[in-house]
Amino acid sequence: MSGYGEEFQKLIEAVEASRPARVEMAKRGEAFPALTMTQREEWLGKYHPDYKDEGRRAVKVGPNEGQVFPEEVSELLESKSILSDLKIDLSKPDYETDLLVIGAGGAGTAAALAASDQGLKVLVSTKLRHGDSNTVMAEGGIQGADQEGDSPYFHYLDVIGGGHFTNDPALVGAMTNDAPIIIDWLERMGMMFDKFPDGRMKVRHGGGTSRKRMHSAGDMTGAEIMRVVRDEARNRTDTIDILEFSPAVELLTDDNGDVTGAVLYNLETKEYYVVRAKSVLISSGGFGRLHIQGFPTTNHYGATADGIIMAYRAGAALQDLDSTQYHPTGVVYPEQNVGLLITEKVRGLGAQLVNIDGEQFCFPLEPRDVESACVIRECLDIEKGIVTPTGRPGVWLDSPMIDILHGEGTVRKELPAKYIQFKRYGIDISKQPMLIYPTLHYQNGGIKIGADAATSVPGLFGAGEVAGGVHGRNRLMGNSLLDVLVFGRRAGLAAAEHAGKTKGDGKLTLGHVTEFEKSLKDAGIKKPTVGPIILPDYTPDHVKSRQWC
Numbered sequence: 094m095s096g097y098g099e100e101f102q103k104l105i106e107a108v109e110a111s112r113p114a115r116v117e118m119a120k121r122g123e124a125f126p127a128l129t130m131t132q133r134e135e136w137l138g139k140y141h142p143d144y145k146d147e148g149r150r151a152v153k154v155g156p157n158e159g160q161v162f163p164e165e166v167s168e169l170l171e172s173k174s175i176l177s178d179l180k181i182d183l184s185k186p187d188y189e190t191d192l193l194v195i196g197a198g199g200a201g202t203a204a205a206l207a208a209s210d211q212g213l214k215v216l217v218s219t220k221l222r223h224g225d226s227n228t229v230m231a232e233g234g235i236q237g238a239d240q241e242g243d244s245p246y247f248h249y250l251d252v253i254g255g256g257h258f259t260n261d262p263a264l265v266g267a268m269t270n271d272a273p274i275i276i277d278w279l280e281r282m283g284m285m286f287d288k289f290p291d292g293r294m295k296v297r298h299g300g301g302t303s304r305k306r307m308h309s310a311g312d313m314t315g316a317e318i319m320r321v322v323r324d325e326a327r328n329r330t331d332t333i334d335i336l337e338f339s340p341a342v343e344l345l346t347d348d349n350g351d352v353t354g355a356v357l358y359n360l361e362t363k364e365y366y367v368v369r370a371k372s373v374l375i376s377s378g379g380f381g382r383l384h385i386q387g388f389p390t391t392n393h394y395g396a397t398a399d400g401i402i403m404a405y406r407a408g409a410a411l412q413d414l415d416s417t418q419y420h421p422t423g424v425v426y427p428e429q430n431v432g433l434l435i436t437e438k439v440r441g442l443g444a445q446l447v448n449i450d451g452e453q454f455c456f457p458l459e460p461r462d463v464e465s466a467c468v469i470r471e472c473l474d475i476e477k478g479i480v481t482p483t484g485r486p487g488v489w490l491d492s493p494m495i496d497i498l499h500g501e502g503t504v505r506k507e508l509p510a511k512y513i514q515f516k517r518y519g520i521d522i523s524k525q526p527m528l529i530y531p532t533l534h535y536q537n538g539g540i541k542i543g544a545d546a547a548t549s550v551p552g553l554f555g556a557g558e559v560a561g562g563v564h565g566r567n568r569l570m571g572n573s574l575l576d577v578l579v580f581g582r583r584a585g586l587a588a589a590e591h592a593g594k595t596k597g598d599g600k601l602t603l604g605h606v607t608e609f610e611k612s613l614k615d616a617g618i619k620k621p622t623v624g625p626i627i628l629p630d631y632t633p634d635h636v637k638s639r640q641w642c
């Protein structure tokens with residue numbers, strides 16, 4: 094029994110009818126033509142959610158005052174502290190450490206390892222469990238120019254081109270040059286990369302790559318990376334302590350405004366803890382759970398922009414935070430999976446996007462923003478999308494092409510997680526296409542950092558999705574897993590250097606919060622929301638307003 098009802102089965106016939114000709118074309122090495130640069134610009138402007146005026150406004154306070162961000166982000170940047178109405182005794186810290194890492198996904202864990210290598214005492218605080226993050230959920234791969242015929246030079250050009258030349262060149266240079274070292278580091282820690290029987294790495298194209306350099310571990314690359322870095326960190330009990338279910342809610346500064354610690358909130362006991370640290374790293378991820386422009390998201394539950402809010406109050410400048418990545422292929426059916434990621438690896442393996450008439454309408458591996466614009470255009474403008482029973486638009490991702498092109502069993506071998514995810518609802522993706530539409534996947538911008546992951550505030554470092562500049566206004570697939578490890582490690586090293594030069598015995602204060610909240614009043618913001626929000630609230634209004642006895 095198929096999970097697609099009769100109506101969808103009928104529509105799938107059009108996909109099946111056009112498939113043999115499309116497969117033949119693919120076997121001849123012929124592809125649907127990519128858009129010209131002029132078309133790209135035009136379609137992005139017309140269809141990509143980032144280019145809409147609605148749902149965006151200028152922020153009224155702080156280092157980026159006057160810059161336009163998504164409404165949800167601006168509101169949180171103008172929020173008041175959770176601690177505003179509380180009395181917290183800062184004179185007797187509960188923890189003292191060399192480096193406090195806020196957020197324990199890929200970046201935070203890599204930083205903890207690098208700092209521990211330098212002999213630092215590291216305290217890692219994380220909102221949920223160690224590893225609950227976008228890193229662990231990443232599917233398709235990690236880029237690294239370590240194969241013959243490739244080099245960091247080509248990787249650099251791809252990243253800059255994918256980012257529409259808006260990236261910070263120093264950050265791109267750092268990331269692409271470190272990439273082969275990172276792949277080697279992961280292998281030495283025991284990561285099980287996909288390989289050919291003779292031991293060579295299997296590498297593939299992602300959208301916007303000029304060389305095959307996507308390394309993978311099935312469609313669970315992030316989980317495999319997190320497995321090895323987390324194991325390594327948890328084995329270092331002499332130098333790395335981990336506090337789970339303990340998100341940071343505010344940074345602490347000394348009289349000079351340097352960051353010197355943070356206040357943590359224990360979600361279980363509801364107690365606050367004061368941490369004094371010589372260096373502080375924010376690696377708490379992005380803003381996917383703010384559902385910018387009303388989109389569903391691929392992101393983990395804790396992706397609520399906390400790190401950005403705290404860093405902004407402490408004076409850290411932001412960059413490109415108005416730029417959001419919508420992954421072209423999010424699930425729209427079945428309803429239980431809405432918003433979940435369907436890895437770009439599916440298209441890397443040859444699956445094509447087709448409309449209700451079974452026609453291919455775009456080159457499958459355009460950079461993500463362009464590919465998303467193509468899907469939105471096809472559904473909303475050309476009106477050749479399919480509509481789900483709950484009214485969601487979508488197009489087909491013709492995954493059965495993969496087994497036809499590469500041999501029976503390839504889908505199950507290369508995409509085991511996706512296969513199971515759909516099989517649970519009666520859909521066999523090696524035989525039936527998937528229904529997709531763009532989903533909010535990544536925060537392109539963030540806290541401004543240098544190549545050593547230092548922010549504009551002394552003592553404060555930023556790494557991973559929380560930081561901006563590396564990818565400019567559009568990230569290419571597989572560069573996020575790379576970014577978290579490159580800048581996580583760089584942050585760990587730079588934080589160690591900073592900690593070595595700092596006594597770290599200054600008075601702990603919330604002076605920057607007092608000042609920031611004064612600026613809210615001065616800007617006429619009378620009833621600021623409270624931030625960070627820590628967890629998203631999905632309680633429907635009719636439930637919230639219900640009286641419980």
Ligand code: MEZ
Pocket residue numbers: 231232233234235435436437438569570571572573574
């Ligand atoms: O880098 C990513 O976002 C990624 C690997 C996603 C995917 O499509 O699998």
